Each structure stands twice: as C-alpha cells, then as structure tokens.
Amino acid sequence: MAEQQVPSVSAALAVVEELVAGGVVEAVVSPGSRSAPLAYALEAAERGGLLRLHVRIDERSAAWTALGLARATGRAVVVVTTSGTAVANLHPAVLEADAAHVPLVVVSADRPAALVDTGANQTTRQVGMFAEAVRSSARMDAASPDALRAAVRRLLVAATGVRTGTPGPVHLNLELADPLVPAQPLAAVERVPAGWQVSRPEHPPAPLPADAGTVVLVGDADPATGAAARALAERGRVPLLSEPSGNARVGECAVAGYRLLLPGPLGQRITRVLCLGHPTLSRPVSRLLARHDVEVVVVGGGDRWPDPGHRVSRVLGAVELEPGPEGWLQEWLTADRELGARLAAELAARDGLTGPGLAAEVATSLRADDVWLLGSSSTVRDADLAPVWRSTGPQVHANRGLAGIDGTVSTAVGLALGTGRGVTALLGDLTWLHDANGLLIGPGEPRPDVRFVVANDRGGAIFATLEQGRDELAGSFERLFATPHRVDLAALAAAHGVVHRPVGSVAELRELLSRRIRGLELVEVRLDRSGRRELDERIRALA
Incomplete structure (x- = not known):
C-alpha cells in the first residue's frame, strides 16, 4: 500500500487494526498534529464500517465521553490525544476508570524519545503520566508494526480484565516521527487481522446458608452485577440493600430506605454482608462494613475488591445462597413501607x-x-x-x-x-x-x-x-x-x-x-x- 512508505501512518494503522480485531468499536479523538496518523487511521476504519469515531475539541471532555461509551457498552473504548498537556487532560477520567473498573484505552501520541527533556515544542514526560492508575502501559515507536500489534493485544487483555476479572484503563504511548500525514489519502480500512481470544476459568458457586442477619449489599455496579445481586437476594430471601447506581434497587427484596434503617435496631442485628460492587455512598454503610461483629463476604470483584473497613474475610467468585427464614426479610420490608410513607408525607408537606x-x-x-x-x-x-x-x-x-x-x-x-x-x-x-x-x-x-x-x-x-x-x-x-x-x-x-x-x-x-x-x-x-x-x-x- 502507498501509505506503507510513511512509518508513522503504518504504525497508526497497525494500532487501529489490532484494536478493532480485539473488539473495539468506538473511539474518541481530539485534534492535534502529533496524533494526526492515528486520526487518519481511525477515520479510515470508520469509513470501512469497522468502528464509530467521535471528535471532541476538549481532551478532558473526550476522555469522559469515552468513559461513558465504555460504561454503556461494557467494551473497551479508545481515546486518542496529541502530545503535551493534551495527555494530562485525560487524567481525571483515567482515575475514575481505574476506581470504577471501566475499560478505557488511552493512546497518546508522543515525540521520539530523543526529544524528551530537550525543550522541544509540545514535549513532556508522557510515559508514566498516569502512574498506578492504569492497569498496564506500553511505550512504543513505529519501528515494528508487529511489536505494536502484540503490545495492543496485551493492553486490551489488561483493559478488559479477562484474566483478572477487573477491567480498567491502560495507556499506549506511541512515539511518532515526521512525516505525520499519509503520502496520499488513505483508503477505507474494511478488513483487519483475525480476532484473538483470551479467557479465564470460571469457578463454581460457593454454597452459603442465608441465616437471619444476612443481607446483600450492592454498591456502584454494572447492570449485570446488579441483576446477579437481585437474583442472589431473592433466592436466599434476604434484604437487598442497593445504592442507586447498583442497578439492584428493584424486586421483591429491595429496601428503599436501607440507609435510614441501618443505624437502628434492624441494622444492629446484621451479622453477615454479601457485598457486590463498590459501596461508597453513605456513612451508615461504611460503618456497617467496619463492624467487628459482622462477617463481610465479597462476591465477584476480580483481583480488586472493596474493603474500606478492613473486615473482608472471604472473596468468592460466585455464591449460591440457600433460603433463610422468611421473617428476617419481612421485618425489613415492613419497616421500609412504614418509613416510605413517613418520608412521602414529609416531602409532600x-x-x-x-x-x-x-x-x-x-x-x-x-x-x-x-x-x-x-x-x-x-x-x-x-x-x-x-x-x-x-x-x-x-x-x-x-x-x-x-x-x-x-x-x-x-x-x-x-x-x-x-x-x-x-x-x-x-x-x-x-x-x-x-x-x-x-x-x-x-x-x-x-x-x-x-x-x-x-x-x-x-x-x-x-x-x-x-x-x-x-x-x-x-x-x-x-x-x-x-x-x-x-x-x-x-x-x-x-x-x-x-x-x-x-x-x-x-x-x-x-x-x-x-x-x-x-x-x-x-x-x-x-x-x-x-x-x-x-x-x-x-x-x-x-x-
């Protein structure tokens, strides 16, 4: 192909093709000179029907848009920036993606390493900019497209969490030398190398009796985790206490006013918490998870599980909750109905x-x-x-x-x-x-x-x-x-x-x-x- 004579464009095409082969279908880019090869490659892939491209003037907004796309689809989404301060503008969204386990792929264009620390225009130390907030990172140049493809595969595995169970952000810092534009307009990219797959073994659910005192607590979680939490509570006939973004404030076991009930007598009788997602919203929940008389069991969570109270005793991939006494659940539901009526009256007044x-x-x-x-x-x-x-x-x-x-x-x-x-x-x-x-x-x-x-x-x-x-x-x-x-x-x-x-x-x-x-x-x-x-x-x- 004619564009092969331009190493920076060949490298950009290799990156984009491998991202598509790994399942990427959405990308966000902001304008810039150093990132031009990547922008051309992404636009060529969009014309070929392989992905959808979104352009944003503000890199900070670009990163959050990409995060929203990744939240919506559950798939890795790419955000591309030019060099310099542009990369730093992604940091807030990268931090959120790390803490919220969202698969975000940052591709930052950079000048050749020989220009770093020389005072060259729009050049800073981009390698390591996100520090420990990224699951993995790679610093690559345009010398070997094959090496680039292999690096992209490793980064996508880390971003999607298929081995660890914990998705998150990754960073590819790509050094690109002049020239930065193709020798002629790129043809549409309609085909990419065959896809590849990495998987992890699934563990059978651990049986657990639902004694009186057991509750299912759901923090911030994706819809699939919320649905699993609801099914777990309904099988065990236990109270379901879910934050709004836990996607589990639904069903016959859900307790709307749990936050207000936790400091009271019902909350004090809790002896075991099955925790899913990332609970951070309220102080009553934080106090519950720090109690020494409560067993805290994390369900799911991959290799990064929440334990703000330092009380987690077990981390289980899945749980099969055996039904417990119905009276425990009914006490919570009755208290919740009465509380809901009082709250509605207070607000209406x-x-x-x-x-x-x-x-x-x-x-x-x-x-x-x-x-x-x-x-x-x-x-x-x-x-x-x-x-x-x-x-x-x-x-x-x-x-x-x-x-x-x-x-x-x-x-x-x-x-x-x-x-x-x-x-x-x-x-x-x-x-x-x-x-x-x-x-x-x-x-x-x-x-x-x-x-x-x-x-x-x-x-x-x-x-x-x-x-x-x-x-x-x-x-x-x-x-x-x-x-x-x-x-x-x-x-x-x-x-x-x-x-x-x-x-x-x-x-x-x-x-x-x-x-x-x-x-x-x-x-x-x-x-x-x-x-x-x-x-x-x-x-x-x-x-």
Whole structure:
C-alpha cells in the first residue's frame, strides 16, 4: 500500500487494526498534529464500517465521553490525544476508570524519545503520566508494526480484565516521527487481522446458608452485577440493600430506605454482608462494613475488591445462597413501607420541590428501557431515598469510582451514544457547570439524546448536610463551600444550541419527563437550599 512508505501512518494503522480485531468499536479523538496518523487511521476504519469515531475539541471532555461509551457498552473504548498537556487532560477520567473498573484505552501520541527533556515544542514526560492508575502501559515507536500489534493485544487483555476479572484503563504511548500525514489519502480500512481470544476459568458457586442477619449489599455496579445481586437476594430471601447506581434497587427484596434503617435496631442485628460492587455512598454503610461483629463476604470483584473497613474475610467468585427464614426479610420490608410513607408525607408537606422529591419524581418516571445517570454530591444521595422499582427498573449509572463531579455531562453524552437510547441525567447546577464543555459537539458528529435535569439551587447543597454546615460555622460557609454563582443556565444552554425547559411545578415536571427525549435539553428545576440541613435532619429522624 502507498501509505506503507510513511512509518508513522503504518504504525497508526497497525494500532487501529489490532484494536478493532480485539473488539473495539468506538473511539474518541481530539485534534492535534502529533496524533494526526492515528486520526487518519481511525477515520479510515470508520469509513470501512469497522468502528464509530467521535471528535471532541476538549481532551478532558473526550476522555469522559469515552468513559461513558465504555460504561454503556461494557467494551473497551479508545481515546486518542496529541502530545503535551493534551495527555494530562485525560487524567481525571483515567482515575475514575481505574476506581470504577471501566475499560478505557488511552493512546497518546508522543515525540521520539530523543526529544524528551530537550525543550522541544509540545514535549513532556508522557510515559508514566498516569502512574498506578492504569492497569498496564506500553511505550512504543513505529519501528515494528508487529511489536505494536502484540503490545495492543496485551493492553486490551489488561483493559478488559479477562484474566483478572477487573477491567480498567491502560495507556499506549506511541512515539511518532515526521512525516505525520499519509503520502496520499488513505483508503477505507474494511478488513483487519483475525480476532484473538483470551479467557479465564470460571469457578463454581460457593454454597452459603442465608441465616437471619444476612443481607446483600450492592454498591456502584454494572447492570449485570446488579441483576446477579437481585437474583442472589431473592433466592436466599434476604434484604437487598442497593445504592442507586447498583442497578439492584428493584424486586421483591429491595429496601428503599436501607440507609435510614441501618443505624437502628434492624441494622444492629446484621451479622453477615454479601457485598457486590463498590459501596461508597453513605456513612451508615461504611460503618456497617467496619463492624467487628459482622462477617463481610465479597462476591465477584476480580483481583480488586472493596474493603474500606478492613473486615473482608472471604472473596468468592460466585455464591449460591440457600433460603433463610422468611421473617428476617419481612421485618425489613415492613419497616421500609412504614418509613416510605413517613418520608412521602414529609416531602409532600413542604412548599415546592426538594432535592429528594425531585429525585423521587425522576425515578418513578423511568421505565425498564430507560437509562439514568446520576451526578455526584446531593443528587445521587437524594436518589438513594427514592422508591424502588418492584418489577423492572432502568439502567442506572454514576461516576462513583472516585465520586467526583467532573465529566458528568460528557459521560451522559457517551452513555447516550453507546446505548443508542435517550439518557436522563439528574445532576446539580455546579456539576452541570463544571463540565459545560461536554455540550461542545461538532455539527458533523453523532448526536446524542440527553435530558439534563438540573437541580439549580445556585450553589452546592451537599456541604449543608455535612459538618461544614453547622450553625457555628455559618460565617464562612457560603463563600468557601456553598460557592454561589450567578450563571444564567438558560443563556449558557442557548449558546450551545441546547433547548432550555424551566420547571415551576411538579405537574410541569411530570409532563416534561413523560415526553420522549430528543437531542440535548436542559430541564432546570429551581430549588431553595436554605433549609437543606434541617430537611436532612428531619429525614434521618423519620427512622
């Protein structure tokens, strides 16, 4: 082929072909000179129908979009950048992918090693930039396409976790020398080398009796793990305590208000926790997992399992839970029904919508084929009080690996593009503003359908419920923690061509939520956070 005379393009084609052979079908790229060979190769593969390419101006948004695509599909997604500060902009998403076990493949273009530390333009030390956040990394040049292909295979094995059971990010740093463009336009890449496969042995489920005192606890988890947790609890007839993004707040064993019940008498009678996913959301759960009188058994989790309380005694690939006494489950369900009624009455007695009330309205509007993304801070905790779904629930996601607010808009876009469905994203105003560049999508790019339901209380309500919100610290609270702003969300939405829909009542909200999601839209719900601390205290007292 004519392009073989350009080593940088040959190397880029080898990388892209091997990624496709390993199952990659989505890639995100940002513009740059050093990464030009990779951009040309990806575009040629897209023209050949082998993958879908997404272009983003902002590398930070590109990485979070790729993370959203990987969350949606469960497959490794590639994000490509040029050299220099561009690579550093991927770091927040790489950290989240590491903690949340999301298969993200970073391919960074670099200058030849001889130029590092010489002051050459746009040259920095890219090797090791992500340190221990990546499962594996490789530093390669364009000298041997065969060596490149082998490196890509190793990296994909690490990213997908097929040997360890723990997916995560990997980093290929590719040194590319001039010339960086093909001698002539590349032909469409329509075929790649034969695929390859690596697998790991499956272990039979371990039998375990479901004694009174056993609960199934689900942290942040993908839909498959959530479904497995639900089946486990229902087979054993034990309470199912799931965070909103655990994809297990559904079924006859699910307990909606578990967070409020854990500090009480029922919670104190727990003797064994079967833990799935990554639980991080609430302090009552953290205290439960640190108790010395509770056996903590991790189910699944690969080679990286959660143990924040340092109490895990067993890590099992799978469990077969033998049915336990029905009375234990019924006590939890009865307490949950009574608590739910009191919570509904408390929220109904207040003027206007509250954070928990908004989350409940959004939750109850969603169906089995919907996709829900939750922002960090208050919104995901408000969703943790929403009613559970009794038969089927939506697919739920949240960036709970490190629980940051960054990248949420771009993650929602990636989820919508990856699932091919409309996504409802519930988030706060600061979270939406923090990643407003995620709305910056070029006119020729695939268009997502995302409804951003933004709880706009003009600041951060989460700190009002924490120690910083105590009355005696009120003097510095607004400036240092609430961080109020004067941004006109409607004007910012209009600047990006996003439809703005203000909401003034519960009836208006319900009507908007009933509509089909088309394109990008902002549903702005104004909330008053002045009484947030008092509301939180009253809700905790309900149990």
